[in-house]
Amino acid sequence: MMNQRRLYRTIESFASERFKTDKDLLKHVLNEIVKDETIVLKGGRVWQYDPSTESYRLIHQIGVIDRLEPGYQIRAANYQVFYRLVEHRSVLATETDRYLRKKGIIRYSATGVGEKIDTKKGKVFQYVLAFNSDTLDETLLPDLNIISLAATTLLRRRRLERKADLLEKELDKAREIQQSILPQHAFKFHHYELHGISLADRIVGGDFFDYLRSEEETDRLIVVIGDAASKGFRAAAQALYVVGALRMGLSFHTKISWLMSHINKLVNRTFSEEQFVSMFYAELSDDPKGLMLYTNAGHNSPLLYRAREEKFEALEATGQLLGPFPDGVYRVDNTHLEKGDLVVLYTDGVTEARGASEMYGEKRLADKIQEFSSLTPKEICQHLLDDVLQFSSGSEESDDKTLVVIKRMY
8 A cells, every 4th residue: 555645646747737637637637647657557447437428438548558449438337436436436346348358358346537427227437447557456445536536626626726815814814723723842741751743835835743641540641743635715614523533532432443444434524525635644652662653644653763773764655535435444553762763743744845846755754853852842843843944945845744742751
């Protein structure tokens, strides 16, 4: 499974140009996916649903694949898979069409993209992408789901951009909401000191972090960092919603995995699918061995710096993004922090800050963390942010930037 957030952003970057039609955009995205060496897909086809014939028509094919007859059609009624896509987004299946089997397509993937269209037998996606890969198995499905989500979001964004520009009058209200959910920067808890900074690219942004502690349970502290994919008032409102759900769940003393699954379902029911959230959730306690529980919902992998060994560990994803996938499962993992160890949580505005010719990147972030590791969390946070801002000072591209540093002091 690839880094979900990075895969999403990679596909987003494929649509930086202007396109006359949605089909032109989708063809371009497919071409770039197949050409990208970091995405293990060798070829693909784009099928468009035609309500007049109740069939999917081939509109584009690219890559190392056998070419099909241009405009070839397959009746939706003959493929139950198309109706299953509305629920699962991506599926793997065995080909039944004689012509396609003669072309060597025995097993295939199908990924739904775009709007959902009502038919006599149920809803189907406006477009279906079929990919070729050397390893066409279940491990590919999470990446195909992200491709579906990203491509659908691009199509929807085009429609929204044609209807209206960003409503500037929302900004003041959004800023007020966002400020209401951000905690004080510094926090002390048993063996630990923490410091967080969130810098919005505009007046408001989609990033958030929080420190959560139950009044009844002073022996544990929840630290979260997240990034809502939307912007402006919608992003601030969504962040407020997620933090509110976390606070409510904490008061019920729920298990971490159940809490994350419940929040995922709430976000799925409440917001449109492109308004997803990536989030990292960590739970500290007064455990003398420094136990830290965590779960990572498709967020940038926090960096854990081991002071004694002078080495890094990445706390990678244990579940999918919050929102688009209602049946998502969130595994809880754990680690132990010793004296001097650091955990640095960040959003992609930090590592993807663009300089003159390259992005800031995880390696530079790790090098700077090691350089500043003897300092306090407040000093580390400030030095890291200053370095990111100086690195990207000449770039017109920018994004929200959020950092939270956790350090075990003794």
